[in-house]
Amino acid sequence: MRSGESFTPGRSTDLAVIDPRRVPVMRVFRSGAGTFLCELKGAGTQWSEPQWKTEDEEGRPELLLPDVEKFVNEHGDFIQSSILPLDDEIPDLICFSRHETGLIIQTRIKQHSSFVSLCQVLLYFGPLTAVLLLVTVTAGGTWAWRQRNQVMDKNDAA
CATH class of the missing domain: 1.20.5 (Single alpha-helices involved in coiled-coils or other helix-helix interfaces)
Known part of the structure; x- marks a missing residue:
């Protein structure tokens, strides 16, 4: 902010315009090292952070809590990304996000x-x-x- 000839410290913020009627887009990427990235694009604060689960959770170890990042890209889209590193191969891995109304969007990954x-x-x-x-x-x-x-x-x- 500028006030006369002196500058006062400020903070920059990003603004994303979200259409609450639009269903967000979910994409999953896998690196060669077994790390998964789940990207939720176009979701507002009504949607939960991308989370991970397995299809058959009985007898499987708990999944680690993923690292979640939130940012606005250069096109003004609000993006939430979840990074999950895995050592073991899990046959059916699911990335999902839940809307506050109960609606769920999910993507299933078959590894083997x-x-x-x-x-x-x-x-x-x-x-x-x-x-x-x-x-x-x-x-x-x-x-x-x-x-x-x-x-x-x-x-x-x-």
Whole structure:
């Protein structure tokens, strides 16, 4: 603030205009080190911070409380982000946020699927099967060629 020629200390603030009728957008990102980032964009103060849970919480250790950051981006969108570091692979991880009216927005992350396992099996057994087939066909062809030559040699000798 400026008052004459002297400056008085002030504090900058960000202003975000939120439409309470609009449902916010939730996105989840994963780093290679197993850290997850859940981003809730366009939510106002009526929405809770992004939280984490598992699909089947029985027998699983409690998830750590995530680090939550709130900021306004350069476009004026209010963003809440939640960072969750994980050492173990949890099959069904869910990031969710709850509105004060009870409405829930959530995103489910499947970390391990049977399709990925099947691809890994095919990656190793596919080439092995091809080599085994090639060796079998080559050995069978060589054996048949030798048998034919032995029969022809016996016929020529007789």
